[in-house]
Amino acid sequence: MSTAERLIESARELLWERGYTGTSPKAIQQRAGAGQGSMYHHFAGKPDLALAAIRRTAEEMRAKAEEQFSASGTALDRVTAYLRRERDVLKGCPVGRLTQDPDVMGDPALRAPVDETLAWLRERLAEVLAEGRERGELDDALDPRAAAATVVAVLQGGYVLARAAGSVQPFDQAITGVLGLLTAHVSTICASRRASGTGAEPLPPLS
């Protein structure tokens, strides 16, 4: 790995563990095994390096989420796969945690990838849920946009509860709760079709 790469990866780790305010340029340099001159050769300063780190973390998060969102299965299957996939719950969300960092929120350039990533998650989940409604899997009482915001909030808040408790239990419970609430919107016709095994044809690819 190049020095610039090592600096970005070290910054990503430290931002996740300690946040932006709690991470000094020196700590990043030490973890990367790079000198001060080397860091300032590649990056204009801590904000510039942090921006590269946050952007990469955000891109990875989107790519991982898109795997579940664009998989086959019903809308609820895909939302379930997204919420239940393996996560480092007690470490929290490397993007969401930055919203508690006043120096990130106060810098429009650093805040932009945080905002864009969470907005994108809501948008994509709303599309998945809207597809579920159009296909008759979910009933018309479900508001896709509002439910999508709820799902993203449950995930972000679930991390908060898990970290407070020092246990994944409240995270898992919050996820179970929101999936239970969504299940109440599974169309009865569709549910009975699935139960009888006649509604399991694969879905067409997303446009």
Place this chain on the structure above:
Amino acid sequence: MSTAERLIESARELLWERGYTGTSPKAIQQRAGAGQGSMYHHFAGKPDLALAAIRRTAEEMRAKAEEQFSASGTALDRVTAYLRRERDVLKGCPVGRLTQDPDVMGDPALRAPVDETLAWLRERLAEVLAEGRERGELDDALDPRAAAATVVAVLQGGYVLARAAGSVQPFDQAITGVLGLLTAHVSTICASRRASGTGAEPLPPLS
């Protein structure tokens, strides 16, 4: 206000705005208009003062929440009042935000009031929802414990979304979403009673 009081109130404000790691003893002293000697006369150090500040914030939060939880009305009315009450959304939750602070999470004494407060919120909301089920307001498909964890998570995650967006809109949307999902569990008998105005007798006080 006494010097000790001013120090606690200043610490509370700074912990909310900047977190524990981002708050220096000097910044607390300056905001309180107190000298270093005065701070160390009243408190053993930053952790001791922060503990007093966090405990007071946690107590206030519980007292405010209990106002809605023990009010009259159906379980869903009370949960709605709790979620919709006026909040300083863009500042986030002064207790929940501390879960992103590695120095708070790493100190069992400082973490305890954070853990206890969020656990208490889940517990009380589970009781309110369980009462709603017992009284026939909510159907038996609703899992009170899981739904309570979801509600607390939506609130905490709603703050994250609002701060990222710099707008209360995604917070409001997430709350609308979870209330919509809970409404699907309002018992049909009860809902029709309410619509015809025959189920609106005041509820007995909580035991």
